[in-house]
Amino acid sequence: MAKIMQCDCGYVVRGETDDELVANVQEHAREVHDMELTREQVLAMAQQEE
Numbered sequence: 700m701a702k703i704m705q706c707d708c709g710y711v712v713r714g715e716t717d718d719e720l721v722a723n724v725q726e727h728a729r730e731v732h733d734m735e736l737t738r739e740q741v742l743a744m745a746q747q748e749e
């Protein structure tokens with residue numbers, strides 16, 4: 700099932716799998732916020748897509 704994560708900046712990141720979501724969130728965080736997030740941090744903030 701797809702998962703989404705809404706960033707603090709309002710940007711919504713989506714992934715079809717945990718791996719895809721983590722990769723997309725890490726890329727967004729790195730490029731936009733200059734932050735490195737761990738897989739655990741990403742998954743802790745993620746929600747199932749409705």
Ligand SMILES: [Zn+2]
Binds near residue numbers: 706707710728
């Ligand atoms: Zn953001």
